[in-house]
Amino acid sequence: MVSAAFYGLIAMSVGVYMAATSDYLFKAAHGHLNLLGWVTMSIFGIVYFVLPDLASTKLAKLHFYCAHIAVLFLSGGMAIFVLFGSTNVAKVGAVFAISSMLLFLFGLIKYGSDNTSLPHASVIDSKLPISE
Numbered sequence: 001m002v003s004a005a006f007y008g009l010i011a012m013s014v015g016v017y018m019a020a021t022s023d024y025l026f027k028a029a030h031g032h033l034n035l036l037g038w039v040t041m042s043i044f045g046i047v048y049f050v051l052p053d054l055a056s057t058k059l060a061k062l063h064f065y066c067a068h069i070a071v072l073f074l075s076g077g078m079a080i081f082v083l084f085g086s087t088n089v090a091k092v093g094a095v096f097a098i099s100s101m102l103l104f105l106f107g108l109i110k111y112g113s114d115n116t117s118l119p120h121a122s123v124i125d126s127k128l129p130i131s132e
């Protein structure tokens with residue numbers, strides 16, 4: 001979650017820069033850093049919080065690094081494309097992004113059902129009346 005918030009902060013700062021200067025060169029990089037960095041990484045973080053058995057697997061650790069490489073190479077690669085015209089870095093980022101989603105899906109299918117009871121049910125119940 002901390003890295004998701006960090007990506008969101010950087011992406012929004014680029015958004016403020018674009019809005020302030022009307023220079024929209026980096027809008028694709030901004031959009032993808034927000035959606036892949038802030039939103040998607042937040043979703044991964046919340047799912048791993050709710051499913052700690054899944055989060056403790058080697059697969060989840062591999063997914064963690066794969067997802068970060070995807071965010072940096074895809075959104076960074078889009079900035080490199082508008083500056084230098086090369087799509088190579090963004091292409092590497094795209095491969096890591098789709099691999100990251102495949103690893104996540106595989107982890108959910110293989111380990112997701114292990115968490116028969118929500119680990120933080122007592123915490124969640126005290127805050128959200130789920131059982132009602």
Ligand code: HEM
Nearest residue numbers: 012013015016018019024027028030031032034035038039
């Ligand atoms: C401080 C907050 C933000 C500011 C100031 C900002 C500013 C901008 C600006 C100026 C553009 C270009 C608009 C145009 O094409 O005319 C843009 C595009 C975009 N923004 Fe933001 N934005 C912010 C937050 C976000 C967030 C939180 C998300 C998603 C979670 C987001 C997703 C996008 C997307 C998907 C685009 C379109 C990119 C494209 O056309 O390739 N933005 N934003």
